[in-house]
Amino acid sequence: MGFEGIGASVRRKEDHRFLSGNGNYTDDINRPGQLYAVIRRADRPHARLLSIDTAAAAAASGVIAVYTGADMQADGIGGVPCGWQIHNKDGSPMAEPPHPVLATGKVRHVGDPVAVVIASSKxxxxxxxxxxxxxYDDLPAIASVRDAVAPGAPLVHDDVANNVCFDWHIGDKAIVDAAFAQAAHVVELDLTNNRLVPNALETRSAIGDFDRSSGEFTLYTTSQNPHVIRLLMGAFVLHIPEHKLRVVAPDVGGGFGSKIFHYAEEAIVTWAAGKLHRPVKWTCDRSEAFMSDAHGRDCYSKAAMAVDAQGKFLALRVSTLSNMGAYLSTFAPAVPTYLSATLLAGVYTTPAIYAEVKAVFTHTVPVDAYRGAGRPEATYILERLVDVIAHDTGLDRLAIRRLNFIPKDAFPYQTPVALNYDSGDYEATLKAALAAANWDGFPARRRAAAARGKLRGIGMSTYVEACGIAPSKLVGQLGARAGLYEVANIRVHPTGSVTVFTGTHSHGQGHETTFAQLVSDQLGVPVDMVDVVHGDTSKIPFGMGTYGSRSLAVGGSAMVKAMDKVIAKGKKIAAHLMEASVEDIEFKDGRFSVAGTDKSKALAEISLAAYVPHNYPIEELEPGLDETAFYDPKNFTFPGGCHICEVEIDRDTGTVSVVNMVAADDVGRVINPMIVEGQVQGGLAQGIGQAxxxxxxxxxxxxLVTxxxxxxxxxxxxxxxxxxxSTETTLCTHNPLGSKGVGETGAIGCPPSVINAVVDALRDYNVRHxxxxxxxxxxxxxxxxNQPRMAAE
Amino acid sequence: MYDFTYTKPSSIPAAVQALGADIEAKALAGGQTFIPVLKQRLNKPSAIVDLADLGLRGIAADDKTITIGAMTTHHQIETSEDIKRMLPGLAKMASWIGDTQVRHRGTMGGSLANNDPSACYPAAVLALNATIHTDHRSIAADDFFQGMFTTALEPGELITAIEFPIAEKTSYEKFRNPASRYAMVGVFVAKTAAGVRVAVTGAGQGGVFRHTAMEQALSANFSADAITGITTPSDGLNGDIHASPEYRAHLIGVMARRAVAAA
Structure with missing residues (x-):
């Protein structure tokens, strides 16, 4: 055993299971007597449901039941709830139209579930x-945000005027307007953030089960946050109290946000299992996933920056139309608002910012958080805008960024859009990226490419994002209908091995290794002696799950807090065993020792005493060594960095090849550098994919064409x-690990660096955006x- | 997929009989298009007649022709020493179809019988004016392709082999559909004893077609420069989210010049 604590690239414990086909995914689970559900979905975007004739289906071979929205309504089943409430500019709450589990009255997007057939085989x-x-009685439909708010557009929900879910804003409009009036330059840019289909490798799946003897329901589901699903589905949809509803999210093959949300199918199989007293499984086909998994991004923004003659940013104005799809998915309202507009300061000292967001219903699949969730949108606006400022004013794009950077001695830094950055060093990551990309050598590479008939361009993006979501009191004020703390239970077994029960969930991120390393580091136990358990509400006290790169910063901090309790109790036991004062006990590298003596006891000796308390301070101390902590973060964390992309364009075909991609990120303290590199690579791949x-x-x-x-x-x-x-580290100042989060940085920082490189490659063709x-x-x-500029001259 | 009966006959007459006996029966070659179609329930055959045991796999060469059995896989074609030497454009074409798994299952006969407008092989077959041998006749390539997903094959008629003339030069260039990786525009150029032929796949609404303007120019001067000024009308070309008819017309020129330059 070599070094395997914080900072070691320990190979992933879980990979053997995954790579040898021994993972246990939801669709691998089969319950005795299991039935199969298939959902009939709308094949049209907008129609009145006139009638559903189920007779032939109900009479078909193997069919046990056919249910429609009317059946669920008759059972008093609630709609799919939204977990975040945004308020309009005038203080009134957003429109929150019903989201029936199975459509009633109308269908509102291609893929809207209309009926479920349950049979003995799929x-x-x-x-x-x-x-x-x-x-059906077909009705006119709209898909784009701009069509949706056009006068006379067909309404998605009859009582939501102009299809506007909410009209929200942040920042001080008057100060911004005044700054614009004074500015030497005003640079404007309209941009669209494209709509994405998440496409996790594992499609969604759900099994509902009901135990008649205990009256307990179990839902096995592809979820990033089983406790949240238990809360939303139990309390709002099916009215099952927590003690009678167990939610299990076993191995999950990728989520990227799309498996955060509570989906109709989870409620359908659980409800049907209760009605039929048989387990019911549903597994999504790939083509079904395209029209039923919540999509990502899809917004249109008009942005403008007021800039002084030297290139200093004076004020920023952004107006966004954001597509919610046909219904509000779980966290959809938070994405364009508190997860995006609050990041519009970026890494810059822009003193005044005003952003407004109109969230719009359309006849499309609901849109919600997707890797980065709001921060890629903000970063794309800002980092494209900076390059366009350089284009329009003739100032250098690198110099403008440096001129406007928040300097490293300015932290904590209060932005004009609510966030308070605790730490960062944007010059450090910029320098690292410039060196790794050989930025200064680019002109020679461009000339060499031109000699081969290629157009070569280079682009950068300097970004900051907000992770580790988030202080419960703050998010409550912002509209979250949940707390966003995290929970850890550290169970030291009698012989000294450790099981960690965490409320976060791993669906590819390597938590079983990272968290084991963290425990190994803190308790001095070998990684092999630490197991991490997640994804089961019957095993884990509570939890809010994994999204927003929060698992280490929030979940890991909860573990540290629980381990602190283990160590504190261990010290008392050690003091008793070694007949010393508690104040004199030190804990290091897995051993409790009496300061200034050679007396010491291993953690395993202490845990054995705790569970076999023959010689034990039983009057003052309970037996056992098993501690739980709830950790509520004090602030968001703020990873940042610099991404540099270099491309070549084949001018005959227009094909872009990414020839170099550099990321220098500050993610705070790194537990496992190999896993961090893998997370950054995956994020960059999704960023290049989007771009x-x-x-x-x-x-x-x-x-849906695609x-x-x-x-x-x-x-x-x-x-x-x-x-x-590479990483350049400044520590998070407010959590015990100093870690910031890495799951999304690649997808956030990368896309504008790619587009900036493409535009740079096309600089002779007069392309601005x-x-x-x-x-x-x-x-x-x-x-x-566009004729080449050279030819025009 | 829907339920169907499955047979795997061991002779061509037995396969033809099985297909002739049931109008809703379908032949299964490599299945790389057909099985996904079945899985998506887009086709509902009553019976599947698997052609794997008919002895139609293999490549035979003499000094004038190369004959490829209908059930020969793309992998066999891309790795055949005879094809690499005598029809290198065809070997390259086969090596670019799908991925490794597809190339080990997919067959030339299956692809030609399906005549997908974005399939690659029709371009080689038409440019070389290969002969399609079936269970009871021979069809010249010029007569075989009759529009999108349409061929001269009669119901139940089976391709047994494709006979190519040896060419002086062959070359293929393909611009892939960014999503599916099928040919968005594929151009096959062949110079044989009978002259120069240029066939375009992926672009035409009616499937593969010959580019006669380029053929004339290349017959006079087989060089990329000879076709630089030749444009392709966009009328009759496909348009979709990935490529407008105008973009496809442009790409035909680019791919043709690259194919000629590489020949």
């Missing part, structure tokens, strides 16, 4: 689902160059439309 359920006869490839397209009638991988371009391994990643994704066709069209 094949029989599929056959019967086709026999449902649904009579160049991925796009969920609806046609003007709100039909309903499969035949039309939706998923990035492939060969689309990526080797990535050069292009929207993501920068597809070959789009670039070819720009090249066609």
């Amino acid at each position: 094949q029989e359920a599929k056959n019967a689902a086709e026999l449902l006869s649904i009579d 160049l490839m991925e796009n969920a397209v609806y046609d003007s009638e709100a039909q 309903g499969s991988f035949m039309d939706y371009q998923m990035p492939r391994a060969h689309d990526f160059p080797p990535m050069i990643t 292009l929207d993501m994704p920068a597809t070959p066709q789009k670039i070819w069209s720009l090249i066609q439309a």
